[in-house]
Amino acid sequence: QVQLVESGGGLVQPGGSLRLSCVVSRGIFSIYAMGWYRQAPGNQRELVAGITTGGNTNYADSVKGRFTISRDNAKNTVYLQMNNLKPEDTAVYYCTAQGTRTYWGQGTQVTVSS
Numbered sequence: 001q002v003q004l005v006e007s008g009g010g011l012v013q014p015g016g017s018l019r020l021s022c023v024v025s026r027g028i029f030s031i032y033a034m035g036w037y038r039q040a041p042g043n044q045r046e047l048v049a050g051i052t053t054g055g056n057t058n059y060a061d062s063v064k065g066r067f068t069i070s071r072d073n074a075k076n077t078v079y080l081q082m083n084n085l086k087p088e089d090t091a092v093y094y095c096t097a098q099g100t101r102t103y104w105g106q107g108t109q110v111t112v113s114s
Helices: none
Strands: 003-007 010-012 018-025 033-039 046-051 057-059 067-072 077-082 091-098 102-104 108-112
Touching: 003 091, 003 102, 018 033, 018 091, 018 108, 033 067, 033 077, 046 067, 046 077, 057 067
Parallel strands: 010 108
Antiparallel strands: 003 018, 018 077, 033 046, 033 091, 046 057, 067 077, 091 102, 091 108
16 A cells, blocks of 8 residues: 655744655655645645656646645655745645555645744
């Protein structure tokens, strides 16, 4: 069973930065398209950023220019660098690995507040 473990969440002030990491185990990382989703209380889960096996990326309009997704196939890890964070970025962030099915991590809390 493929496992995804996120880390790097926490409390940060508006304008600050965080880097989320997601390590994939028990799978062939290089064959998965990877993504980051988030869900705030009372809201639906939404796609934040995605990266294909070839390194092509896509972003939600709300995070373009502030967030960067990247992957390191040698480390079985996908990252989400989040800069200029805003209170509306507060959510639980989930990592996904998309192959013949989609695998989800357990989520990591990001709170942006002064």
